[in-house]
Amino acid sequence: MVTQYAFFFNAAACSGCKACQMACKDRNNLEPGLLWRRVYEVAGGGWEKKGEVWVPSVVAYNISMACNHCEKPVCGLSCPVKAIWKREDGIVFVDTDRCIGCRYCEWACPYTALRFNATTNTVSKCDFCFEAVDAGGPPACVAACPQRALDFGDLAELRKKYGETRQIFPLPDPSLTDPALVIKPHRDAARAAERAAEVANWEEV
Amino acid sequence: MLKEWPLVAFTIVGQMAVGVYLTAFFPWALLAVVFPASAGPPPDGATQGLRIALLALVFALLAAAALVSFFHLHHPFRARYVLSNLRSSWLSREILFELGFMAFVALGVFLTWRQPTGVGLLNAVLALAGLMGIMFLVSMSKLYMLPAAPAWNHAYTPLSFIMTALALGAMATALLIDILAGGRQIFGYLLLLSFPLVGAKIIFSLFLTPGHGIYGSRSGPSLRPPAETPRLLHLGRLTLLTAGLVLIGAAIIARDVEFRAATGSGVSGLLAVAFVLVLASEVAGRFLFYGLLTRPGR
Ligand code: SF4
Ligand code: SF4
Numbered sequence: 001m002v003t004q005y006a007f008f009f010n011a012a013a014c015s016g017c018k019a020c021q022m023a024c025k026d027r028n029n030l031e032p033g034l035l036w037r038r039v040y041e042v043a044g045g046g047w048e049k050k051g052e053v054w055v056p057s058v059v060a061y062n063i064s065m066a067c068n069h070c071e072k073p074v075c076g077l078s079c080p081v082k083a084i085w086k087r088e089d090g091i092v093f094v095d096t097d098r099c100i101g102c103r104y105c106e107w108a109c110p111y112t113a114l115r116f117n118a119t120t121n122t123v124s125k126c127d128f129c130f131e132a133v134d135a136g137g138p139p140a141c142v143a144a145c146p147q148r149a150l151d152f153g154d155l156a157e158l159r160k161k162y163g164e165t166r167q168i169f170p171l172p173d174p175s176l177t178d179p180a181l182v183i184k185p186h187r188d189a190a191r192a193a194e195r196a197a198e199v200a201n202w203e204e205v
Numbered sequence: 206m207l208k209e210w211p212l213v214a215f216t217i218v219g220q221m222a223v224g225v226y227l228t229a230f231f232p233w234a235l236l237a238v239v240f241p242a243s244a245g246p247p248p249d250g251a252t253q254g255l256r257i258a259l260l261a262l263v264f265a266l267l268a269a270a271a272l273v274s275f276f277h278l279h280h281p282f283r284a285r286y287v288l289s290n291l292r293s294s295w296l297s298r299e300i301l302f303e304l305g306f307m308a309f310v311a312l313g314v315f316l317t318w319r320q321p322t323g324v325g326l327l328n329a330v331l332a333l334a335g336l337m338g339i340m341f342l343v344s345m346s347k348l349y350m351l352p353a354a355p356a357w358n359h360a361y362t363p364l365s366f367i368m369t370a371l372a373l374g375a376m377a378t379a380l381l382i383d384i385l386a387g388g389r390q391i392f393g394y395l396l397l398l399s400f401p402l403v404g405a406k407i408i409f410s411l412f413l414t415p416g417h418g419i420y421g422s423r424s425g426p427s428l429r430p431p432a433e434t435p436r437l438l439h440l441g442r443l444t445l446l447t448a449g450l451v452l453i454g455a456a457i458i459a460r461d462v463e464f465r466a467a468t469g470s471g472v473s474g475l476l477a478v479a480f481v482l483v484l485a486s487e488v489a490g491r492f493l494f495y496g497l498l499t500r501p502g503r
Contacts, residue, residue: 107351199430
């Protein structure tokens with residue numbers, strides 16, 4: 001039995017096509033401006049001198065990120081009305097019939113996974129496509145990725161398959177929430193901070 | 206940033222209520238509970254009226270803060286659930302302490318008005334109200350000190366909230382006392398107290414304001430878009446605070462001169478203008494505070 005559903009993201013394989021983002025919007029019928037999964041374009045670097053030679057030091061990769069259904073969901077711990085709850089299989093849900101729309105959880109989540117939904121006047125976020133998953137299928141984002149850069153499953157299984165990494169630049173310190181996330185880093189990620197890389201598409205995400 | 210106006214109003218007015226209470230009642234009530242001999246004789250009619258007015262002001266400020274906080278909820282009718290998560294949510298705790306503070310202040314008004322034979326019960330209620338007020342301030346600070354929000358998870362947050370409470374509280378108390386019962390010595394003490402409080406506020410803001418202060422906090426890697434708080438807000442806040450400080454200084458000097466010359470009072474006028482300036486600086490500072498943490502999306 002699954003005790004903690006999780007996402008896997010392969011940053012080395014992601015081309016930044018945003019099919020996952022659009023599949024999520026489509027499946028959940030999200031209004032313009034509301035994104036439950038977002039693709040961050042990380043860019044930086046330029047040229048650096050090695051001996052007498054100038055070589056490119058460009059950093060460029062993408063991170064596809066939704067709610068990480070954290071093992072320590074600080075969103076729910078901070079919600080005053082207990083509108084955020086965790087199912088036995090680890091999926092974290094927002095109860096839109098209970099949420100008062102105070103938007104405090106938006107500040108508490110370091111992944112900015114909670115987004116205000118003007119239709120329900122509550123916060124909203126990825127629900128792991130629980131209906132599809134309960135029926136034995138994959139979440140829409142995983143199914144849509146042409147690069148097979150996304151996967152899902154039990155956190156312990158994903159760790160066995162892909163390793164233990166759960167943070168690359170500029171993701172926050174994972175000890176804050178214990179995200180149910182496994183990442184295969186892009187080769188540029190290790191030097192992104194020292195090359196002053198930044199998210200290049202803030203307007204979009 | 207501007208859409209956070211209900212939170213700006215709630216925090217400033219709530220903190221001012223705590224400040225009025227802490228400067229006008231809490232130390233004396235606590236002293237009377239711990240050392241009953243220091244309680245002194247029961248108050249005369251005028252002092253009793255003044256106490257009721259000050260307590261009523263605290264209650265009114267708290268009620269106004271509570272009312273305005275509803276404007277920040279998108280489902281205000283569900284607010285009845287807000288105490289559900291006292292175990293882990295500082296937001297639930299903040300509301301609990303605000304309600305507790307209001308309840309004890311209301312009881313304080315009742316007991317002051319009815320004047321029971323012994324003042325022990327009244328002092329105990331007033332001391333408890335003060336503790337609730339302090340916890341209200343503590344929980345208000347804690348709820349913003351989120352590990353996910355480095356700009357707020359900083360000594361600046363509690364320091365600035367405490368200084369706002371004390372500076373606005375001392376000035377508001379002095380003004381009310383002057384309006385209702387001019388000539389009291391306590392007015393002079395509160396006027397003198399306002400000067401270092403506003404001065405300290407200027408120093409904290411200058412040095413510690415996240416993103417703007419001389420010792421600004423460095424932001425780490427983040428998925429939150431960078432803050433776009435206009436520098437003008439910081440400069441405007443400092444200017445208003447400095448102008449307020451100058452006027453308080455002028456009021457202190459004017460009071461000294463008036464005492465010697467035994468003329469009428471322009472002191473409270475100066476203090477009133479200083480109060481408005483300091484209040485305006487708080488509004489600018491609080492918008493800046495909320496602007497530090499952007500909300501991606503809508
Ligand atoms: S990613 Fe954010 S919203 Fe999702 S469970 Fe973790 S803390 Fe909560
Ligand atoms: S916005 Fe809703 S889910 Fe988030 S903290 Fe407020 S009540 Fe809880």
